[in-house]
Amino acid sequence: MRALTWQSTGHVSVETVPDPTIEDPKDVVIRVTSTAICGSDLHLYGVLGPFLDRGDILGHEAMGVVEAVGSDVRTLAAGDRVVVPFVIACGECAMCRSGLTTQCETTQNHEHGTGADLYGYTELYGSVPGGQAEYLRVRRADANAYKVGHDLPDDRYLFLSDILPTAWQGVQYANVPDGGTLGVLGLGPVGQFAARIGRHLGHRVIAIDPVPERRLMAERYGIETLDLGDDTLDALRERTSGRGPDSIVDAVGLEAHGNRTIEVVQKAVGILPDAAAKPIMQHAGVDRLAALTFAIDAVRRGGTLSLSGVYAGAADPLPMMTMFDKQLSLRMGQCNVHAWRDELLPLVEDPADPLGTEDLTTHRVPLDRAPEMYEIFQKKEQGCIKVVLKPGA
Structure with missing residues (x-):
């Protein structure tokens, strides 16, 4: 196969x-x-190379049609259309039963x-x-x-693999009060x-991003937007009675713009031999923290x-005095995709498509164009917001 x-x-x-085969x-x-x-995926492309061979x-957002079925599989048959969560969980351990499938005790990487x-x-x-x-x-x-139906296009279901539940969990963790304002970074x-x-x-949402095409897309959904510049913080406070939003979702993570020195260090470590790079990244790695700060x-x-x-630094410096003084709450983590499926599936299948699952993809291309699209997506060129690859095209 091609991959x-x-x-x-x-x-x-x-x-x-x-080709993959039934191994279990x-x-x-x-x-x-x-x-x-x-x-x-861009973190793998640019930063986390020492942990790859x-x-x-690559890739953790996928859906398709079942072709072969193992002898112990009870709920699926050849021909079924399925979406695959990026997390591999057992569904039976204490962590899975509590909804924390990213902490599954069966597939956890203890090493x-x-x-x-x-x-x-x-x-x-x-x-x-x-x-x-x-x-x-x-x-x-x-x-x-x-298992999903066959009537709706792939884009209705594909994002259940990762980004839709990740966003849903992010907003749930933000704990926006009734009548409150949610800030979204990125x-x-x-x-x-x-x-x-x-x-x-039902929340008021103010989102910040330096790319005009991304702001225009958000504005179609009644979202207030701000460009990223020297006066953004003041503008955000002006719109929120001088206080700031009640809650903020940081949807940027470790590759935020704003610290050229750390960017250079990340890239330098990324090209070191694995034996040298791994200890640095596991014990002294530092993220670009512009979005978080x-x-x-x-x-x-x-x-x-x-x-x-996503953040991956092992030695990130945080302004603990400010966080303590402001009495902030902080929640984070890989998305427990399985926990949100039942809430999201009715929205995905709603004829009105209230979350705009069919209005996110900007580039839909054959699999062979993936290397080109990695570069375009990383550089935020050509209005690129979401790339969907079609292996059969």
């Missing part, structure tokens, strides 16, 4: 690789009909001290082949493949959905910060 593979920092390519009786293999490039298959296995996301999370490919082996399929795919969800739930400054006293953007 998008990591080759080196800043270099991915589509290669011919062996709980597996299914799907023919991928749609798979997306996620903002967190040449030829690793690295990290959570559950993830598709296409480094040795830290199991080195599991990802979904930017023509076929995908879905592990523990009864717990990890959502209007990439997760930020777009977080802002739309905030409005859907802005959020800490901007949120009102007694407010809540919700981190949906």
